[in-house]
Structure formats: C-alpha cells, structure tokens
Amino acid sequence: MATSFLTKSAMGVDQVEPALTPPTIKPVLPKKAKLGSGKSKTKKREIPEGLWTKCPSCETMIYDKELDENLKVCPKCQFHFPIGSRERIHSLVETCTFEEMDAEMTSVDILKFTNYKSKLERDRKATTLMDAVVTGVCKIGQHQVALGVMDFSFMGGSMGSVVGEKLTRLIERGTEGNWPVIIISTSGGARMQEGAFSLMQMAKTSAALAYHAQRRLPYLSVLTNNSYGGVMASYAALGDLILAEPAAMIGFAGPRVIKDTTHAELPPGFQTAEFLVDHGLIDAIVPRREMKEQFVKYLDYFASGKNNA
Numbered sequence: 246m247a248t249s250f251l252t253k254s255a256m257g258v259d260q261v262e263p264a265l266t267p268p269t270i271k272p273v274l275p276k277k278a279k280l281g282s283g284k285s286k287t288k289k290r291e292i293p294e295g296l297w298t299k300c301p302s303c304e305t306m307i308y309d310k311e312l313d314e315n316l317k318v319c320p321k322c323q324f325h326f327p328i329g330s331r332e333r334i335h336s337l338v339e340t341c342t343f344e345e346m347d348a349e350m351t352s353v354d355i356l357k358f359t360n361y362k363s364k365l366e367r368d369r370k371a372t373t374l375m376d377a378v379v380t381g382v383c384k385i386g387q388h389q390v391a392l393g394v395m396d397f398s399f400m401g402g403s404m405g406s407v408v409g410e411k412l413t414r415l416i417e418r419g420t421e422g423n424w425p426v427i428i429i430s431t432s433g434g435a436r437m438q439e440g441a442f443s444l445m446q447m448a449k450t451s452a453a454l455a456y457h458a459q460r461r462l463p464y465l466s467v468l469t470n471n472s473y474g475g476v477m478a479s480y481a482a483l484g485d486l487i488l489a490e491p492a493a494m495i496g497f498a499g500p501r502v503i504k505d506t507t508h509a510e511l512p513p514g515f516q517t518a519e520f521l522v523d524h525g526l527i528d529a530i531v532p533r534r535e536m537k538e539q540f541v542k543y544l545d546y547f548a549s550g551k552n553n554a
C-alpha cells in the first residue's frame with residue numbers, strides 16, 4: 246500500500262487534488278500524525294524527533310530552536326548539554342575573525358588497530374570534522390588569540406596524534422605571535438587506538454606550553470563535561486587560569502575506577518567542577534553564556550599586566 250495515501254488521509258486533506266486545485270479550506274494540521282505501526286524504523290524516526298529535547302536534569306521538554314539559541318543550556322535549570330566545537334567557536338569569537346589551522350590533518354592507523362579506520366571514517370561522516378579538535382587564530386574582544394576547541398562527538402574527544410599535533414602547532418603559533426592561548430577541553434582521555442603515540446602527545450603539548458609560558462604569555466584552560474585521562478594529565482591542567490563549565494565532570498580516572506581501586510567511599514560531588522573549585526584545582530566556574538564576556542575580562546587583565554611589566 247502506498248505510504249503517501251496513508252499520510253494524506255492522516256493529515257485531514259481528503260479528496261483534494263493538491264497539484265491542480267488548492268484546497269478551499271485551510272487544511273487543519275492535527276497533532277503530529279502517527280504513521281501506522283509496523284512501519285520500518287526509518288519512518289518512525291522521521292516524526293517529531295529532533296524538534297524537542299528532554300533535559301536530563303530537570304526533565305523539561307525544550308524546543309530545539311530555543312536550546313540552540315541558548316547555546317545548548319537548559320533555560321530552566323541551566324544544565325549544560327554537549328555543544329559542537331564549531332558552534333562553540335561561533336559563540337566566542339568576533340565575527341569572521343576565525344582562521345582555522347590544519348583543517349585537513351588526519352590520523353594514520355599506524356598500529357593497524359582493529360576497526361580504527363572504520364571508526365575514523367564513521368565519525369568524519371557523522372561530524373564533518375577530521376578529528377577531535379578544531380584550532381585557529383581569532384579575535385576575542387580586541388585580543389588576538391590562539392584558540393583550540395575539542396569536540397566530544399568525534400571519538401569521545403580522544404587525544405591521538407592529530408589532536409596533539411594540532412594543539413602543539415596552535416600553541417607554537419601563539420608563542421610566535423605573542424598571543425594568549427585558550428584551549429577548551431572535553432575528552433575521555435588518550436586515544437587507545439594509537440597507543441604510545443597518543444601518550445607522547447601529553448609531553449609534546451606540555452613542552453610547547455612551557456615555551457609559551459617562558460615568554461610570559463597567558464594560557465587559559467577551560468574544562469567542560471567531561472574532561473578525563475591524558476588530556477587532564479597534560480595541557481588541560483596547565484592553565485595559568487583554569488576555568489570550568491558548571492557541573493562538568495573532571496578527573497584522571499573515572500569515579501568507579503577510583504572507588505574500586507581505593508575501596509573507599511567517595512565524597513559527595515566528587516570530580517564535579519564545583520567540588521574541584523572548593524579543593525583548589527579550578528579557579529572559577531563560568532556558565533557557557535558568560536564565557537566570552539569573562540574571556541575578554543581576563544584577557545584585558547593579562548594585557549594590562551603585560552603593559553605595566
């Protein structure tokens with residue numbers, strides 16, 4: 246049976262020849278018609294999905310457009326949803342000032358790790374990114390900045406040779422240009438498919454930051470949900486200022502691993518940004534919608550210090 250026939254009658258537009266005669270009465274669009282059950286899965290997915298998102302924290306249904314306009318923050322309870330790297334960059338930099346670096350750099354499956362190539366291919370298609378970080382130079386306020394933004398949707402934001410190399414080049418560009426560096430992290434840790442090559446990125450990025458610091462240039466690290474593993478054990482923890490988004494989960498190993506290893510009860514709020522501010526690892530929590538304003542404030546402050554030095 247033709248699906249179009251079913252859809253048309255379900256929409257309440259009966260017996261009208263739509264191609265020839267416009268309907269005399271306005272078709273009343275009823276509530277989203279449910280296509281008959283027993284249809285294929287792809288049909289089902291076409292219905293209202295993608296219009297509304299349920300907040301996992303307060304369970305409010307949020308209109309997707311509203312969520313996008315609010316930078317993927319729940320307007321009711323301020324829960325911070327994951328946000329793509331490009332969307333985040335757009336929310337932070339002055340219009341048309343972002344010049345991307347190394348946009349085409351891609352990973353090589355050097356260890357011939359099972360399924361690595363196909364996973365890379367899958368995520369490249371799904372995200373239109375080439376790897377888990379986007380880097381470039383831009384203006385934030387009146388400041389020229391070297392900015393790197395990680396993206397959790399590409400293999401869990403894992404750090405392999407491409408993430409490490411792109412960030413190292415970014416930091417070196419910042420050092421050459423005498424610019425501050427800002428890196429916004431979200432990562433499950435080092436990319437296991439690249440084994441020791443991933444681990445080497447920790448030393449490489451840290452060394453580049455040390456040269457940057459020798460020039461007395463500021464580095465701002467922003468930790469977003471979630472920031473774990475090799476990323477936290479290297480550049481993400483080395484900021485002159487370390488900021489975090491509200492309720493971000495941050496640590497080296499996850500809480501379950503720590504609990505199983507230490508056989509101890511973990512304190513409430515363990516590894517949340519709020520807990521880590523209280524314990525001195527993080528300097529400040531900045532809600533996403535205030536991030537740009539705060540960056541400008543901090544960059545102004547650092548620039549004034551430099552001018553007075």
Ligand SMILES: [Zn+2]
Binds near residue numbers: 300302303305319
């Ligand atoms: Zn909410």
